[in-house]
Amino acid sequence: MIRAAYVHIPFCETICYYCDFPKVFAKGQPLEAYVDALLKEVEETVRVTPSDRLDTLFIGGGTPTVLSSELLRKLCEGLKKFLPLAQDAEWTIEANPEDVSQEKLDVLKAVGVNRLSFGVQSFDPDVLQAIGRAHTPEKAISTIKKAQATGFENISVDIMFALPKQTQDSFVHSMETVVGLEIQHVSSYALILEEKTQFANWVRSGRLELPSEDTEANQYEMLLKFMSECGYNPYEISNFARPGFQSRHNLTYWNNESYYGFGAGAHGYVEGIRTQNIAVPSHYIESMMSGKGPYLRTSTVTRGEQMEEELFLGLRKVEGVSIQRFQEKFGVSLRTVYGKVIENLKEKGWVETSHTHLRLTKEGMFLGNEVFQSFLVDSFDKK
Ligand code: SF4
Known part of the structure; x- marks a missing residue:
């Protein structure tokens, strides 16, 4: 039985130099038409393959919080209408410190989102600039504090390591800041150099040199030690949580269980079939609205x-x-x-x-x- 759903919002204000997730610049995109197409997919999918109860819902991206307050409300109300969310369901949205206003936080709180996952990556301004993030450390800190004051009691942050310009001190400072902010959950990944990213171009042309494998291994070791000492239990290779705050949604993936995947570029796993949606938002909207459905391909898992x-x-x-x-x-x-x-x-x-x-x-x-x-x-x- 399906107990989890992932919803993909593939729009970003700026594009980070290392990123190969399915996403496009938000500017000029038909955001409202996208939300309409997505909700159509949700409604039609659960009609064909229903679930009697969903325990987790995760809205990821791209940057979901790039949507206006009105569109966020429309999206979330639509999801609540079509998905049978359990009373105690974990409902996460990924948030970018740069575009989370108080108004958006109020909307998310009111509709029932109960977990925020902030893409912070570092609290060092030089590192943030080197990887193409739009926010400053001060902005990330003030947004997280605003979210806490709004009543969000389950907050996760992403912190990366093995980044250009990142010294050991800088990485430690980022982790100390996380702890100081009394965050409940941390995801921490080493930079992976992906093809078709700005970083890959720069490495090929000799403009950028990335930290060595030894540096990466040292930083990972430091991460494991630091998180444990600060009361965050490692429960997955890259994820650490205060007691009771493991990501129930991500555990669905690691437990190899079924989940819906909605939206452009989303992947799903439903009744032994892996689904992959059309990635280009305009193609996805056109396909949904003309009745051809969301899939680029589906495959039965042997x-x-x-x-x-x-x-x-x-x-x-x-x-x-x-x-x-x-x-x-x-x-x-x-x-x-x-x-x-x-x-x-x-x-x-x-x-x-x-x-x-x-x-x-x-x-x-x-x-x-x-x-x-x-x-x-x-x-x-x-x-
Ligand atoms: S905000 Fe996230 S999805 Fe968007 S470009 Fe940066 S890393 Fe990629």
């Missing part, structure tokens, strides 16, 4: 792929993959399918097992993708 995903995603969690859940879900034991791979990884010291779970060791967490790749080995039958 049993073997489901097993691989169960491992890739589950191993991101600190608690790891549940051995019992794997058995219940696939009717075969984890050991039968992945016994040799697990033994091999254990010998290397990258994974460990308890009676209940398979999980990454600390060394495995540093290697991440390299460990996950091992579960793609096709020398055994997963059918």
Whole structure:
């Protein structure tokens, strides 16, 4: 049964130099027509594939808060009308410090949004400028305080590391600022150099040099230590929460469970089928309004792929993959399918097992993708 929904708002005021998310400049875009098309998708999808209760709703982007107060209200009221949100549902919206006014905060609070996720990335002005963010540290701090004063008691911030111009002191200062603001949840990722970004162009032309892998590993180690010392529990490779404030929505992904994906460029996972929506907003609107639907492509996930995903995603969690859940879900034991791979990884010291779970060791967490790749080995039958 589907218990989660993701809604994508693919518009941004400015484009960050490292970003490869599906997004376009907001200026000149048909924002209201987009919200209309999106709500049409929501209404039609839940009619065909209903859920009796949603536990989480996540509005991400792009920058959802680029929408005006009126459009935010229209979007949220529409979502409430068509989606069966549980009374205690976690309802998150991603917010950019630059464009969150008091009026928007009031609208979000009134409609029932109860979790804000701020794209802060750093509290160092030089770093913010180097990565193309529009806000200043002062603006981020004042917006977060405004949100707290409005009554939001579950706030997350994104903080990046391995960024250009970012010294160890600068990274520590950003983390200290987060703690000082009494934030409940932190997502912290290293910069990944993606093709088709401004940064990739600059690295290719020699205009930009990124921090070394050693710097990245040092900063990650520092992050793990600092967060734990400050009372934030690591519960996923890149996510830390005060007790009771883990992201229920993101756990849906890491638990390899179903979710709707609405909006241009959104991905969904519904009844064993992965859906990918048309990414260009004008094409998406045209397709929705002419009755052709939102999808660019859909694909059925084979049993073997489901097993691989169960491992890739589950191993991101600190608690790891549940051995019992794997058995219940696939009717075969984890050991039968992945016994040799697990033994091999254990010998290397990258994974460990308890009676209940398979999980990454600390060394495995540093290697991440390299460990996950091992579960793609096709020398055994997963059918
Ligand atoms: S605000 Fe977010 S989605 Fe928009 S360009 Fe920056 S990183 Fe990308």
